[in-house]
Amino acid sequence: MSRTVRRARGSGDLAVSVRQAFDAGGKELSFDDPGFMDIGGRLRRFRHCGCDLVAKLRPLEEARSERDLAAESARRLGGLTVDGLGAVEVCVPELVPLPGRGAALVSPYLGRRVSAGSGADGLSVSVIASLLVALLDRGVEASGCVPRNMFRQSGRTVLIDWEDALLVPAGAAPDELTLMKWDIAWSDLLGRDLKLRERIPASSPGEQAELDDFETVLASWLPQAATYRDVRRYGVEVTLASELPAERAGSASAAGLGHLAEDVLPSRLGVFHAVLTAYLREQRGEDAYASLLGQLDTLARSSRPAVSAMDLRALRRAWVLALFSAAESNLPAEAVSLEQLASRIAKLVRAGGWKAARERAAVAEEITDRLADVILTVLRLEELDLLLRGSCAQGVLGLGSDIDFELSSAAFPGGHRPAEDLMIEALTCLGLEAEGSAARPGERDLVSVDGGTARDLHEWFELRRPGSDLHDPGWAATLLAPPSAGVIGRPSQYEGxxxxxxxxxxxxxxxxxxxxxxxxxxxxxxxxxxxxRQLAILPRAIGAEDTAELCDLLRATFALRETADPAHPAGGQADAEITRLAARLDLFRQRLGLPGPRNP
Known part of the structure; x- marks a missing residue:
């Protein structure tokens, strides 16, 4: 524990001040760091008994682990000095339990981080490498020993944030991930690739080592045959390509933006940020890559340090639009931008009525198609089909309806769930709720010869590709025969x-x-x-009068769906309207000899 925190704890109730700091909110945060953003609202800077302190909120057990790692690292690194940095000290935080919230790790406010301002003055590659090797020689592998967690103060260097530190045998080689993080962060500080990975040998990963959260998401997008080593190697390559300094990016920090993306975006999109930016750099060149970094840097700089939930939603939306727009290719000249499409959807969020539902379906379809094209291209999953289902596929997306879609193929008949989950995250950031293959009906009205592929009859009726209003089941057409007149003419399993x-x-x-x-x-x-389009072809089959009756039933059930709670049985006036419309549907089917649901 630092002398500052010890003095603060001894001169008053520190826990009270910490609770008051979090209760007051974080709008007045000031860390004298232009690049700082507190996405999760986990940090507070406050005064207590004349001391300037910082509190970081964490779950209790995680806080204890970080405090203990810091304490043991401080013991191992005691008396360490490094030429060019002076005495190297570990800031051991004070743990303050906060019932109902977890715990706060409290440390003295140390001023500007090395990553902000002139922290690189006097630093060289040899000094940096000496520091990292010195820590390893003392048995501390600190992936967080990077500029954003360091402070230089009159002959000493203070290190904070020990949550990811590893206690290892003295002189042990660092893990590939630790070395990658060092390379990216220190190269970012000096503005060029320092290639620390060529100066400090990494340990060889074992096949049984666990994947971290980033790698777990990445592995789900790779071929099933990919080994642990394949995943780790690819993850390192992607992250280095995404975050090593870009000469043409101006003041934008690829590393800082990559770190921020993990905080701003949902988990899968945070990983996709790295994959997409690496792809853009490789396929489109430094200019396209630097242009995207510049856009993201502008977004980050225009955000407030203490990011509210509303601010975060806006930042996520803008970030997703920038990422996907940058990776689009081969668009026709008349295509509108994703930003324009997202703006149109935002205006239609609460717009009711048949006309608005048709427009919402059209815009949602184009957004879904454009996002899917980027995802499948960047992840090299072009063999998957994007198929629409449900009311969006039928061109009328009501207020209570999601976009139903799947990314599937003969190799993934149940859908490529990881790619679909990524799509759902991206659509959600743009204000669109969606469901992938996990929400597909389980009924098996149509079954392949081998029994391995099946479809619900009503789902089959709805299947089509974006851009065409004609029925198209994609890859499934090769495995499933179209429903016969007998299948169409009897109740489906769902109706049963x-x-x-x-x-x-x-x-x-x-x-x-x-x-x-x-x-x-x-x-x-x-x-x-x-x-x-379906209504348009009916008059020649059933006559104009019956077509008009069915059109009226469609509009009436749609209107009721828009106003009633779709998840619960109706009551009162809505209940009476449901009963009336159900009776009309029964009479209509009876007149035309059509099957329908069994009445309870």
């Missing part, structure tokens, strides 16, 4: 479970009636999926 007395079910039910009629009327070729 009985009618649900909800507005959501009636909306499904009216669309199922239309789909059966449209598939029959089309005669098996050029079958439209969107509701408007």
């Amino acid at each position: 479970q009985g009618r649900e007395h909800t507005a959501k079910y009636l909306w499904f039910e009216s669309r199922a009636v239309l789909a059966r009629l449209a598939f029959t009327a089309a005669g098996g070729s050029r079958i439209p999926v969107t509701l408007e």
